[in-house]
Amino acid sequence: MKKLIVGLVAGMLIGTAGMAAAATTQTVQATLAKFTISIDGQKQKLKSDPLVYKGTTYLPVREISEILGYDLAYDNTKKTIDLSKGENKVTETNDSFASTIAEPNPTSSEINMDEWISARNLVDDYGVDVEISSGKIRDLKFEINGLSISFSVPGSNIEGTYKSIDGQHEVMIKNGALYLSKSAAKFLRIDIQ
Structure with missing residues (x-):
């Protein structure tokens, strides 16, 4: 008889706990x-x-x-x-511009990769910080080794080549990806293999 009472009490406790847990979840x-x-x-x-x-x-x-x-x-x-943001070292303010830091399109024969390097490669392979602001005009900043290059580009990802604010360097938007000229990367003291 004691076993029956103990079993009944244990069953009631388990059933009550199950109902309490179910009561905290709303369907x-x-x-x-x-x-x-x-x-x-x-x-x-x-x-x-x-x-x-x-x-x-x-x-x-x-x-x-x-x-x-x-x-x-x-x-x-x-x-x-x-x-x-994890390991990417890409800083964005207000809204996303992540598609521009997208993987470069490897089928694109329109880009001379002897002259350009993708922003994604700069971030992933060389540890460059890329800072991007939002708006109709986006400010881009590539920074590493205490050096930086800043650009202002259209906020709507219009394909083209754009000069840096100081007029010395170039950045390109092509096929939804962002590229920095290798001469600009050299200015940032990046040893591109």
């Missing part, structure tokens, strides 16, 4: 929606559809953070999500 009814997502005028493709709940659209935070170039850390025990 809602939301709608999956198809949206065209654009960042700086460039369409982005999401793997997961956004949710719409009570007129508010919820985007998949991991995919959005990847598109914007952020690392995401999720801690289930603390229920926290942390977005950070």
Whole structure:
């Protein structure tokens, strides 16, 4: 009889704990929606559809953070999500210009790679800090070894070649990627192999 009572009490405690845990989680009814997502005028493709709940659209935070170039850390025990720039050393202010620091298009024969180096390679391979501001005119700054070069370029990723503020160096936007002239990299004392 004691075993029956102990078993019944244990079962009630487990059942009560399960109901308490379930009470902290709320179930809602939301709608999956198809949206065209654009960042700086460039369409982005999401793997997961956004949710719409009570007129508010919820985007998949991991995919959005990847598109914007952020690392995401999720801690289930603390229920926290942390977005950070991670190792990239690319600083952006206000809104994203990450597509310009995109991987260079390797099929592009229009770019003489003897004269240019991609911003992504400068960041990843040489530790150059690239700072980008937002707006109709974007200020770009390449910095390393205590030296820096600054540019002002259109905020809408218009392809072309642009002179630095001092008129001595060039940066190019081509196929959605940003390139610095190798002569400018040499000025920054970067030994390009």
